[in-house]
Amino acid sequence: MIYTIIGILLVLWLLGLIGNIGGGLIHVLLVVAVIVFIYNMIAGRRKGGV
Numbered sequence: 001m002i003y004t005i006i007g008i009l010l011v012l013w014l015l016g017l018i019g020n021i022g023g024g025l026i027h028v029l030l031v032v033a034v035i036v037f038i039y040n041m042i043a044g045r046r047k048g049g050v
Contacts, residue, residue, distance in 0.1 A: 002040060009033045 013030045 002037065006033045006037055 009030050010033075013027065016027070
């Protein structure tokens, strides 16, 4: 599910760059999505790892 959200935000971010839609909000949401993705990668390794 997180990958779907990140994909949607990425598309919205690209549309924002091309058409200047959404202003800085889309950029902030993209940064939040990347932070959540990195957190999930790190937390996933802890749970399944040593």
